Amino acid sequence: xxxxxxxxxxxxxxxxxxxxxxxxxxxxxxxxxxxxxxxxxxxxxxxxxxxxxxxxxxxxxxxxxxxxxxxxxxxxxxxxxxxxxxxxxxxxxxxxxxxxxxxxxxxxxxxxxxxxxxxxxxxxxxxxxxxxxxxxxxxxxxxxxxxxxxxxxxxxxxxxxxxxxxxxxxxxxxxxxxxxxxxxxxxxxxxxxxxxxxxxxxxxxxxxxxxxxxxxxxxxxxxxxxxxxxxxxxxxxxxxxxxxxxxxxxxxxxxxxxxxxxxxxxxxxxxxxxxxxxxxxxxxxxxxxxxxxxxxxxxxxxxxxxxxxxxxxxxxxxxxxxxxxxxxxxxxxxxx
Numbered sequence: 088x089x090x091x092x093x094x095x096x097x098x099x100x101x102x103x104x105x106x107x108x109x110x111x112x113x114x115x116x117x118x119x120x121x122x123x124x125x126x127x128x129x130x131x132x133x134x135x136x137x138x139x140x141x142x143x144x145x146x147x148x149x150x151x152x153x154x155x156x157x158x159x160x161x162x163x164x165x166x167x168x169x170x171x172x173x174x175x176x177x178x179x180x181x182x183x184x185x186x187x188x189x190x191x192x193x194x195x196x197x198x199x200x201x202x203x204x205x206x207x208x209x210x211x212x213x214x215x216x217x218x219x220x221x222x223x224x225x226x227x228x229x230x231x232x233x234x235x236x237x238x239x240x241x242x243x244x245x246x247x248x249x250x251x252x253x254x255x256x257x258x259x260x261x262x263x264x265x266x267x268x269x270x271x272x273x274x275x276x277x278x279x280x281x282x283x284x285x286x287x288x289x290x291x292x293x294x295x296x297x298x299x300x301x302x303x304x305x306x307x308x309x310x311x312x313x314x315x316x317x318x319x320x321x322x323x324x325x326x327x328x329x330x331x332x333x334x335x336x337x338x339x340x341x342x343x344x345x346x347x348x349x350x351x352x353x354x355x356x357x358x359x360x361x362x363x364x365x366x367x368x369x370x371x372x373x374x375x376x377x378x379x380x381x382x383x384x385x386x387x388x389x390x391x392x393x394x395x396x397x398x399x400x401x402x403x404x405x406x407x408x409x410x411x412x413x414x415x416x417x418x419x420x421x422x423x
Contacts, residue, residue: 094118098415107416114415122148130155135395138408141167141316143390146204152393161392161403164218166317168210169202169271171278171383172330175343176306179255184242186380189310191235192285193278195228195386202274203388210384213373215326217387218405221369225377228384235285246286253286263289266311268299274312274385280422300338312385313339317406324356326372331381397421 088097096116100109117134119125123339126148128134137144143165147222173180173189181185195209210216213225244253244261252260263282267275272293279289294302302308315327319339329337331344332353344350352375356368376382392409394401400417403409 100264106412109416110419116410126151129158129393132157135398136401136409136414137393138410139265140407141314141318143206143388144393146206146391149391149393157395157397158393159396161394161401161409162206162218162389163403163405164208165388165390166405167217167284167315168212168214168216168387169184169274169314169385171385172311172313172341173344173382174306174308174310175345175381177309178257179244180309182242184238185244186383188235188238188242188244188283188285190228190383191231191238192281192287193228193329193383193385194230194281196230198274198277199249199386201277203386206391207380207386207388212377212380212389213407214376214382214384215320215369215373219320219326221326221366223370223373225373232284239285251286252288261287263287264309265289265291266299266302267291267293268312269293269298271312278310300373303341304336306343313341315339319340324353324372326356326369327376328353328356328372341382346379347374349381351377 088099090097094117096118098114098116100112102325117128119128125134125137129137129152147398149160154361166177171189171193173186175181189211199205199207199209200207209227211225211227213223239253243256247252250260252262255261265275265278275291276291279291282289283411286406292308299311303311315330316339319329323332329335330340331342332350333342333345334350337341352368356365356372359365359368374419390403390405390408391402394409398418398420400414401409402411402417403411404411404413
């Protein structure tokens with residue numbers, strides 16, 4: 088049953104179902120206008136768990152639910168992540184040494200603390216989170232503005248006129264434009280500060296999602312902050328490749344990497360079903376990310392799912408959270 092006025096979807100037990108029979112006669116899915124309303128419903132006992140596609144329950148609301156004494160939490164490292172995407176079609180971002188300096192300038196520990204409230208970790212250079220199959224342990228990203236400044240100097244970026252802003256190889260001041268959607272406003276402000284500390288002038292350009300897509304697809308940006316979803320990490324030749332392959336299109340993808348070595352890796356993955364070969368190519372792809380930094384992961388985070396502790400049998404799927412068959416058929420009410 089669908090009740091659009093109440094924002095409710097009700098599943099009833101199917102008497103012809105051949106699998107494991109659920110304990111409950113119905114499962115109700117409630118839709119809420121915003122997270123605050125959903126949190127209130129949880130606190131008031133009107134809902135038993137929370138789901139948002141490719142997202143976690145807001146970390147800032149966890150303490151409120153803990154205080155009720157009615158909720159436990161499932162924590163899993165997310166397959167998706169937030170990352171900084173340079174415009175690889177444009178100098179100086181097409182220069183690997185410049186991207187290295189950007190990576191060294193970022194305070195990952197601070198981002199983890201402020202953006203995930205402790206429910207995250209500093210990412211590896213290999214981009215791919217450890218929750219993915221065939222994850223390879225590449226080197227951790229490290230915050231070192233001194234190293235960044237030295238790398239820029241060595242690569243030929245200098246402040247010849249003493250105005251505090253480094254110049255590109257064309258002799259002009261490097262003025263970064265960071266394209267930001269409102270969801271990443273604070274991340275953008277922090278990146279602005281980090282880059283200015285190494286002599287790069289940065290300005291934020293905040294736009295809505297439709298404008299972001301238009302500017303991104305026309306390569307009319309310097310840097311942007313975006314995220315990968317669990318499905319996005321698995322699409323194309325998996326391991327995040329679909330975000331970068333220049334032959335692809337899509338609202339959320341950057342499609343700005345034309346390196347033949349990368350494209351060949353994607354094609355190799357798509358051409359095989361052999362598990363040993365897939366692992367080999369997955370490792371090579373993560374090494375490619377680590378060596379070339381076509382994008383800089385900002386943090387890995389956990390998907391946190393609250394669930395009513397008076398029930399047991401909850402399961403959180405990487406893609407669909409608690410909204411899955413295992414939860415529907417396995418959840419049972421604990422005896423008082």
